[in-house]
Amino acid sequence: MTGANHNGLVVDDVSMVFTLPGGGSVHALNNVSLDLKSGELLSVLGPSGCGKTTLLNIIAGFLAPTVGAVFLNGNQVVGPDAERGIVFQQGALFEWLNVRKNISFGPRMAGKPAKETNEKVDHLLNIVGLGDFGDKPVYQLSGGMQQRVALARCLANEPDVILMDEPLGALDALTREKMQGLVLKLWKETGKTIVLITHSVEEALFLGERLIVMAPRPGRIHKEYNLPFAEQGLTQSPRDIKASAEFIEKREEILSMIWEMEEEIMGGMDK
Amino acid sequence: MTDQSNDPNIKLVAAPQETPSALMMWLGMADNSFTRQKTVKFGDPSAVNSGRLWSFVTIILLLLLWWVSTSFGWVKPIYWPSFEAVGSRMTKLLDQGFRNTELWEHVFISVYRVLSGVFFGALVGIPLGFAMGLSSTARGLFDPIVEFMRPIPPLALIPLIILWLGIDETAKITLLFLAALFIMIIAARSGVSGVKISKVHAAYSLGASKFQVLKNVILPNALPEIFTGIRTAMGVCWGTVVAAELVAAEKGVGSMIMIAKNFLQTDTVVIGIIIIGIIGYAIEMIMRMLESWLIPWRGKG
Structure with missing residues (x-):
């Protein structure tokens, strides 16, 4: 697979070995390949230490892989860029700026005309349900609202790909469900390619059109699924989908898969 | 109800x-x-509440002790002046000044020296601290100086400063500059180092250039630390200016109490000490107000 001719996001046989400053090394990723068409939503799931965040950091361009390469629309990724937006778990908003200024950060850095940017921000504020909060400092918002700002800030920049690193991980269960609905809605409306890292099996199943389960030591793709739930989620109620037999069956299958991996890791300590 | x-x-x-x-x-x-x-x-x-009543009790007891001990002659006026003596001296100071200089001018010159020292210290120290936080070369170059100077109390530099620059205004402001400089370097450096990498990553992923990251992320992120540095520098410089004026100065609150001591004017000494306390307290309060006004996001990242 050579990503150079592809449209979309291609992870081409990426391996990552971290050399530790004190000697020794950690084999974080081994021969990971992915091919994402434009507009696909991929969830990445796996036990801690399986290298999913490393993978995301490589796609974002924060880390250079030891072997292999990442291509977006035929261009090799060599560093962070506005074409690949990122939504972190929490604490990546600029607390010295209000909601509006956070959202308009990308366009302002690019020197876009203020009028156009203002209209875009107004539009995004409404989409994420923060219409009245534009002038609030971000630190006065709840965790869920802050993540809405983070989503809007990413969208304001109109990236081709949105990378999400546990974006809902710090939220309470109810807020999390609501935000999952918002992510689906945004995906549908914007048609962006999304890579979502999560360790919630339910979230990965519900949001991922495609789902990869990664295994640790070294981090690699263990199993891949194509799922109908994200598509269903656009029309049906999330509770119905999550309570359906098909959903539950998949959930249990993946949960026991991950449990086994965790057991393997912890095994040495238990016995 | x-x-x-x-x-x-x-x-x-x-x-x-x-x-x-x-x-x-x-x-x-x-x-x-x-x-x-x-x-x-x-x-x-x-x-634990303010216990304010007890604070009033303390103040009243202290004043009572002062009044009783001086009016019954338990302590000699040369060691501790009476209420009346301090009162009439205060009127005289406000009226005629001290040694041909108005009282407010003594206070003003001390405050002016502190502000100048902190200003120049920040002017040089903040960029240096930033450089040290951002570049290995700058860190390597300045680290030995900063780490060596950090534990030296500014007062220990007075003899050298007098040898080099004499006792004029430049000498005093240089001393205060040095006192503020290393505090400001360290504050700016730790402000830069304290940035959360996710904020920097987010900015780059939003298309910001290196310079834009510096201006729009690293600088505002470091402001709370820098402000703490300015506050600390103000406090240290206030202490240092008084001590420096004790050693050699014509004007300033420190020199006022030193000269007054030579003339055994204990009442003026006591007034000077009270003024030093009040100004130090006022500086701290003003800085705290400025801080909550200028940096409302402090500690809320």
Whole structure:
């Protein structure tokens, strides 16, 4: 697979070995390949230490892989860029700026005309349900609202790909469900390619059109699924989908898969 | 009476507690309504109230001790002046000044020296601290100087400064500049180092250039630390200026009390000490107000 001719996001046989400053090394990723068409939503799931965040950091361009390469629309990724937006778990908003200024950060850095940017921000504020909060400092918002700002800030920049690193991980269960609905809605409306890292099996199943389960030591793709739930989620109620037999069956299958991996890791300590 | 007692939907099983008067709470004689509901108070820092009444007791006792000891002649006026002596000296100082210089001018010159020292210290120290936080070369170049100078009290530099620059205004401001400089370097450096990498990553992923990251992320992120540095530098410089004026100066609060001592004017010495305390306190309060006004996001990242 050579990503150079592809449209979309291609992870081409990426391996990552971290050399530790004190000697020794950690084999974080081994021969990971992915091919994402434009507009696909991929969830990445796996036990801690399986290298999913490393993978995301490589796609974002924060880390250079030891072997292999990442291509977006035929261009090799060599560093962070506005074409690949990122939504972190929490604490990546600029607390010295209000909601509006956070959202308009990308366009302002690019020197876009203020009028156009203002209209875009107004539009995004409404989409994420923060219409009245534009002038609030971000630190006065709840965790869920802050993540809405983070989503809007990413969208304001109109990236081709949105990378999400546990974006809902710090939220309470109810807020999390609501935000999952918002992510689906945004995906549908914007048609962006999304890579979502999560360790919630339910979230990965519900949001991922495609789902990869990664295994640790070294981090690699263990199993891949194509799922109908994200598509269903656009029309049906999330509770119905999550309570359906098909959903539950998949959930249990993946949960026991991950449990086994965790057991393997912890095994040495238990016995 | 609480609001609940008027709400027909809430049936109180016990009679509501009598609310103590606002005065009692202000004096610290009664806990606020929230603390009163706590059963664990010992060990809970928020259950300790201002205890203001006792502060008044302390102040009154001290003043009483002062008055009694001086008017009954327990201490000689040369060691500690009487109320009346301090009062009349204060009137005289306000009226005629001290050694041909108005009292406010003595205060003003000391404050002016502190502000100049902190200003130049920040002017040089902040860019240096930034460079040290951002570049290995700058860090390597300046680290030995900063680490060596950091533990040296500014007062230990006075002899050298006098040798080099004499005792004029430049010498004093240089000393205060040095006192502020290393505080500011260290504050700016730790402000830069304290940036969360996710914020930097987010900015780059939003298309920011290196310079834009510096200006729009690293700088504002470091402001709280820088401000703490300025506040600390103000405090240290205030202490240093008084000490420097004790050694050699014509004007300034420090020199005022030193000269007054030579003439055994204990009352002027006491007035000077009180002024030094008040100005130091005022500087701290003003800086705290500025801080909450300028950097409202402090500690909320």
